[in-house]
Amino acid sequence: MSTDTSKDAVPGSSPAGTTRSTIAARFERLPLSRWHVTVRLIVGVVTFFEAFDQLLIAYALPELRDEWQLSTGDATAVLTVGSAGMLVGALLSGRLADRYGRVKVIAYCVAVSGLASLALTACTSLTPFLALRFVQGLAIGGEVPVAAAFISEITRSFKRGRFVLLYELVFPAGLTIGALVAAWVVPAAGWRVMFAVAAVPGLLAFLVQRKVPESPRWLAERGRPAEAEAVMARIEAKVSAATGAPLPPPAPAASAPAPAAAPAAAATPAERAATGVRGLFTGRYRRRTLVVGAIWFTGYFVNYGVTSWLPSIYKDAYDLTLSDALLYSTVTSVAGLLGCLIVALTVDVLGRRRIFAICLGASAALLLTLAALGAGTPVQVLIWTSLAAVGFFGSNICLYLYAPELYPTRMRALGCSVGGAVNRLGVILGPILVGAVYAAGDSVATVFVMLGAVALGGAVVAGTLAEETANRPLEEISP
DSSP: OOOOOTOOOOOOOTTTTTTHHHHHHHHTTTTOOOOHHHHHHHHHHHHHHHHHHHHHHHHHHHHHHHHHHHHHHHHHHHHHHHHHHHHHHHHHHHHHHHHHHHHHHHHHHHHHHHHHHHHHOOOOOOHHHEEEEEHHHHHHHHHHHHHHHEEEHHOOOOOHHHHHHHHHHHHHHHHHHHHHHHHHHHHOOOOHHHHHHGGGGGGGGHHHHOOOOOHHHHHTTTTHHHHHHHHHHHHHHHHHHHEEEEEEEEEEEGGGGGOOSSOOOOOOOOHOOOOHHHHHTTTHHHHHHHHHOOOOOOOOHHHHHHHHHHHHHHHHHOOOOOEEEEOOOOHHHHHHHHHHHHHHOOOHHHOOHHHHHHHHHHHHHHHHHHHHHHHOOOHHHHHHHHHHHHHHHHHHHHHHHHHHHHHOOOOOOOOHHHHHHHHHHHHHHHHHHHHHHHHOOOHHHHHHHHHHHHHHHHHHHHHHOOOOOTTHHHHHHOO
């Protein structure tokens, strides 16, 4: 499919049948079908292995520290350099996906990530390892938010939360299965074998290019009506064939499922013209960007502050063996996956705002309780961090549903990628500050005081300022 944008018309100028509003109405009439599940599965497998790659470093770190005699500062660099790459990759991918298309960006990111993982297996010193982790971070950080935007754009508003989050479950599933596999393989075969295994899914880039269609919403927005019509017609034909019944005619916007909150006010001329980074801070989008950015930051600060250092804390502070340290850490990841499933099944009922407030608030209470108890034993840490993980994993997965809903098609991928960049700040600063507190020799409990306070701040912002979007059409939420 061509990605030449030099002939693009004014965004939204497609003729009748393929305008933004008619494409949206045509998606609203599509029942959930095998086609949706197939596309979700293909993109989901890609995202699964990106998560798998992302987590490996935490499980390889104890072995790397022994092999290369890494200081605490070196270990922190190993943990965070990939996140720095993800931050840059997220910022770049949003612009590219809004200009050149969602599917091409996803495919290229997968290919680069796989090649970088393969190259990591040949590293014998710290410097090339850090460089390659940065490159891999560029690809992972680029793929995940763009994929979230794409899945939202092919989904109707009714129960969109469940559909999207059941796709997004593949990311924490990748983290969890990566943890389980790494906990077994790293002690037995070494960290290089794990990165070699993680390189194989780079071949999925070809499958994405061949089997996943470009977003008709994006094509219509870019003024490419013929392509938008052709892709939309193919999707409708596949859905009709999968369901064995003709599709109903597109309903007018007023007949869409009733929103869970009051309809958005009409867009101002400035909001309708808003594009690029400046557009994210224009009119209603300014508050949305600041609020969702705060939730991204706090949720991921806590998530990676906990999970990145748990294996090393168990091994060093509590004198557990490497195998036991990795096993204890894996239990926390499994608990987090359970939290993600709970959120996926309840998000359309409770709404996005309540999910954020409940999940982050509960995580804060649990982490502060652990600190008050003194975090005196590894079992105590295991129990309380695992319970907290149910909350902060659940909140974080919901962001990949919420962020695409807050922005119009013309800057949806950019909005998601800026959110992804902000979460990378949390991912970077969380491990850095936890490492600093831990290296200072204070009680481990001090670490959990800091993490609990950050989670509490996120809960307050979400509960008081987040806008509800459940079961509302994308074009209504973000004109």
